[in-house]
Amino acid sequence: MSHAFLQGGVRADVQARDEVVTLLMDDHQQALLAFRHFERMQSAGELAACEALIRRTCALLTLHATLEEELFYPAVRRCPEIGAAERRLVHEAEVEHLVVRILMSQLRRMEADDPQFGPLVGVLGRYVAHHVKDVEQGLLPRLSHSASVDWRQLSNSLRRRRSELESQWRDELQGDAALATALRKER
Secondary structure, eight states: OOHHHHHHHHHHHHHHHHHHHHHHHHHHHEEEEEEEHHHHHHHHHHHHHHHHHHHHHHHHHHHHHHHHIEEEEEEHHHHOOOOOHHHHHHHHHHHHHHHHHHHHHHHTTOOTTTTTTTHHHHHHHHHHHHHIIIIIIIIHHHTOOOSSOOOHHHHHHHHHHHHHHHHHTTTHHHHHHHHHHHHHHHH
């Protein structure tokens, strides 16, 4: 093999790895930003906007959790460089996903003027923030240096599955178009 071919392959692997990391981290940041927005809107008494934001955020979290559970965590588990601490983080993340799904189920049945709506959103936000820390500080740094991960395959699979899920959740992900645009501008 030529040296240029090897460099191109390595470059493509690095680019694919960066795409995977960016995809996961962008979802994390979008969710964290939504929780900060929720606090401001709730303080301002914008209940309809709060409810729309949380419905959209729940759809994003469902999409993101599905990607992690179906594709990212299996890639972590297959990685021989991953140790017991990282495997524990994957198990904890799966439990966090379960709790997050329960909280989101409750929120979907509520309206923003319910006295429990705000506290449930707060708990959900804390779970998401803890999850973000574990993934971004625990799993991604360790996994991103792994040569045993097929980064191109993982990136392609994540993009393809994300597209399918976005189609499935289109209405919920769009939510209030003005709010979605405002959140994108803040990122």
